[in-house]
Amino acid sequence: MGSTNMLLFFILLVCSMEGSPAQDDSCTLDKVKIAFVHHALDMGGVERQIETTWLSIDHQQFDGAVVLYQRLGGWATKFESFGLRAVLFPIFDHHGALLPGHQEARKDMVRFLSEHHVAHVWYGGGALGSFSTFGIEVASAAGLPVIQNLAWNVFTVDLSVSVVVVECDETEELHRENLRERFSVDEDILNRLGVTQASEQQVILDSGFQFVSENANLSIEGFQTQLERSQHSRVPLVVRINPGVNLSRFDLAIPQLARVRAEARSSDRIIVGRLSRLVPEKDPETFVKAAALLKHRDDLLFRLWGDGPERRKLEEMRLNLGLQDRLELMGSTEQPELALAAMDIFAYPTTGESVGWVVLEAMAMELPVISTAVGAVPSFVRHGENGFLMEKVQDEEILASLIEVLADSQELRDELARGAREFVERECNLEAFAASYTSLYRAVGEKRRKKLKGVSDNPVS
Structure with a gap:
C-alpha cells in the first residue's frame, strides 16, 4: 500500500472508531495551512526546497503561502505560477537593518501567520535574536508550531521550535553531539512519559532528545507520539529527512x-x-x-x-x-x-x-x-x-x-x-521525501488546526 493510501486509510480508521463523518465532521480531511517563512525568494537552496516540497505534497490536504520579511526576490512570480503565493511584510532592508514602520509590519505579519497551522522556517546562522532567526521568533509569537531546518554550520536551535529537521549524515552527526550537550532528559521524565524499557530509556538519556533517524518514514500517529514525548521533555523532536529530487524534471530524456x-x-x-x-x-x-x-x-x-x-x-x-x-x-x-x-x-x-x-x-x-x-x-x-x-x-x-x-x-x-x-x-527518493513531510506537517499542524476550528465553530457571544 502506497504512502498516500496509508495516510487516507489511517484517517478513515480513526473516523470509523469515533463515528461516521455525518455524525462528526471533525474527522474530515481539513486542510493544514503551512506558512513557509523566509526573508526573500532568490535562486537558492531554500527556495528549491520550498518548491520541491510544495509540488510533491497533496494540495487537497494542504494550503500554503510563502511569508517574507525582507523582499520578494526574483522567484516570487515563479512561486505564484504554481499556486504558492508570496506575501511580503517589509521589516528589514537589503542589508538586514530594520526599516521605518517595522513594528506595524511585524504586527501585521503575526496576524497573518496566526491564521495558519504550522510554520516551516530555515535558519542559516547568526545569533539567536538576529535577522537570521526572525522567522522563528515571529512564527512563535503568532502561536504556531515551528519546523526548523538547520544549516550545516549552525549548532544551536531555538527552544520554541517543535521539530528540527536535518538532511544528511554530516548535519545529523554534528547536531546529535550538540543537542546531546544542550538538552538533558532525566529518568523521572521518561517514567512519566511511559518509557519504561531500559534500552529505550538509555537511547533517550544518551542523546538527550527524541531523534527520528533515517528517512522519517512515520505515520501521522507515529509523529504525534514522538512529538508528545518531546514536548513533555521540553526539547524539540529532531527528524532526519533526506532530500528529494524531482528526477522527471532534471532528465535528459525531456x-x-x-x-x-x-x-x-x-x-x-x-x-x-x-x-x-x-x-x-x-x-x-x-x-x-x-x-x-x-x-x-x-x-x-x-x-x-x-x-x-x-x-x-x-x-x-x-x-x-x-x-x-x-x-x-x-x-x-x-x-x-x-x-x-x-x-x-x-x-x-x-x-x-x-x-x-x-x-x-x-x-x-x-x-x-x-x-x-x-x-x-x-x-x-x-x-x-x-x-x-x-x-x-x-x-x-x-x-x-x-x-x-x-x-x-x-x-x-x-x-x-x-x-x-x-x-x-x-x-534522493522524492516519494519518500513527500511522504515524510506530509505526515510531519499534518502531525505538527493538526492540534492547532483543531484549536482554530473549535474557536470558529464556537464563537464567543
Missing part, C-alpha cells in the same frame, strides 16, 4: 533538455558552469579566479548563472582579469534545468552548504561535479565516483587543476556523470 545538451556537446568549447546566488558564502570569486588561471585554454568557456550583491564585483574581476571572451555572467534564471543542461562540467566551490540542492540537481542532470568538502556536500559527492571534492575552501589552483583533468577526458566526464545520476536516483 526533448528540450536533450536538445540543449546536444547543442552544448556540439560546441568546440567545453562549458564549465555554476549556478548559485552571488553572495560571499557561495564563493563565486574562486570560480572566476580559476577561469583566469585557465585563460590559456581556448577550448574552455566559463558561465556563471545567478544574481546577488557580488555581481558588480564579479563583473569588475572579469574585466580586470581579461576574461571578456572566457567568462559569461548569465544572470538569474527560473529554469535551472536549462542552465544545467547547457553545461559539460559543474564547478561549485563554496564555503558552506546546508544541503546543496543545486549540487544534487547538477548530479541528476548527469554532470560531473567539482565542489568543496564542506557541510552536506561530502554526503553526496563521492570523490572519484561521481565527482571531485576539494578539501580547502577558496582554492582556485586546485579547482583549475580538477577542471583541466575533466576537460582532458570525455570518458572520465561521462563516467562521473553516470555515477552522479545513479546516486541521486538511489538516495
